[in-house]
Amino acid sequence: MNYSDIHIAIARWYAQNGRHNLPWRRTRDPYRIYVSEMMLQQTQVKTVLERFYFPFLERFPTLQSVADATLEEVLHAWQGLGYYRRARYIHETARIAASNLPTDPDELVKLPGIGKSTAHAIAAFSTHAPVPILDANVRRILHRFFARKKATEKELWRLAEELLDRENPYDYNQAMMDLGATVCLPKAPRCDACPLCPKCRGKEAPLLYPEKRGKKARPVRRTRYLLLEKGSKILMRKRISGMLGGLWELPTVENIPEDGEKLFEIVHDYSHFRRVAEVWRYEGCEEIKGEWVDADTLHEVPVSSLERKIFARLFEE
Numbered sequence: 001m002n003y004s005d006i007h008i009a010i011a012r013w014y015a016q017n018g019r020h021n022l023p024w025r026r027t028r029d030p031y032r033i034y035v036s037e038m039m040l041q042q043t044q045v046k047t048v049l050e051r052f053y054f055p056f057l058e059r060f061p062t063l064q065s066v067a068d069a070t071l072e073e074v075l076h077a078w079q080g081l082g083y084y085r086r087a088r089y090i091h092e093t094a095r096i097a098a099s100n101l102p103t104d105p106d107e108l109v110k111l112p113g114i115g116k117s118t119a120h121a122i123a124a125f126s127t128h129a130p131v132p133i134l135d136a137n138v139r140r141i142l143h144r145f146f147a148r149k150k151a152t153e154k155e156l157w158r159l160a161e162e163l164l165d166r167e168n169p170y171d172y173n174q175a176m177m178d179l180g181a182t183v184c185l186p187k188a189p190r191c192d193a194c195p196l197c198p199k200c201r202g203k204e205a206p207l208l209y210p211e212k213r214g215k216k217a218r219p220v221r222r223t224r225y226l227l228l229e230k231g232s233k234i235l236m237r238k239r240i241s242g243m244l245g246g247l248w249e250l251p252t253v254e255n256i257p258e259d260g261e262k263l264f265e266i267v268h269d270y271s272h273f274r275r276v277a278e279v280w281r282y283e284g285c286e287e288i289k290g291e292w293v294d295a296d297t298l299h300e301v302p303v304s305s306l307e308r309k310i311f312a313r314l315f316e317e
């Protein structure tokens with residue numbers, strides 16, 4: 001099918017309504033685009049723009065500066081953004097490709113944490129390569145445009161390739177993301193304002209596409225944290241691996257000592273589970289391993305959002 005008329009309509013829409021002032025759209029530096037793409041995974045544009053993008057680039061203006069830093073320094077700069085695996089991937093990538101971050105998608109996907117869509121985005125936005133992207137917003141548009149309730153990853157990439165404007169891939173890809181964020185919304189799509197509407201097969205009932213998945217009950221994980229104090233210092237441990245690898249936390253234990261005192265509980269939601277954190281004060285500390293950190297310098301230590309909640313509660317009291 002010929003989509004030239006749709007491509008023209010998308011280009012016009014983007015010229016008038018696109019988010020042209022986003023800082024990562026005002027550069028062709030692959031590194032800055034790469035940082036934005038990693039930050040925007042699982043995080044809203046507003047949050048990235050207001051609190052994280054500029055401070056991170058001020059601290060690490062080049063990929064080489066990331067390579068020269070320790071993982072702890074990178075995690076500290078990422079603190080509060082969540083999904084810390086992304087920061088570890090950036091550090092790993094910097095150690096591999098600091099001198100020359102590739103812009104070819106086939107080379108980019110070989111680097112840690114860079115999937116096909118992120119690789120295509122870096123290529124499309126830094127060199128205007130004619131490749132499609134497939135973020136959550138674009139997926140939703142494709143499901144609706146082609147009236148597909150279900151589609152495999154392979155099928156979605158095929159549809160993305162089919163609809164791509166190869167003559168103007170930069171504006172097309174930016175427009176598709178903006179359309180998904182502002183027009184082809186999950187719950188209240190504005191079909192009357194969408195340039196794809198004339199040929200959209202799902203426009204009569206857009207909420208049918210994609211088919212909604214049944215919500216699974218979020219599992220609850222209960223963790224016991226120990227508050228161990230020595231003067232003005234608190235015992236902390238550094239997580240070596242796993243979801244929050246590289247971050248510091250209070251020691252955790254399976255069984256609370258008999259003379260422990262429960263202080264409070266905090267509930268913290270992650271994307272796939274809920275953690276109930278029990279915080280216990282314990283006087284004996286000889287058998288608990290860790291490092292003593294001065295309470296006044298805790299802000300210098302990279303910790304998770306849950307840990308910051310715990311400290312806020314402790315120091316309030």
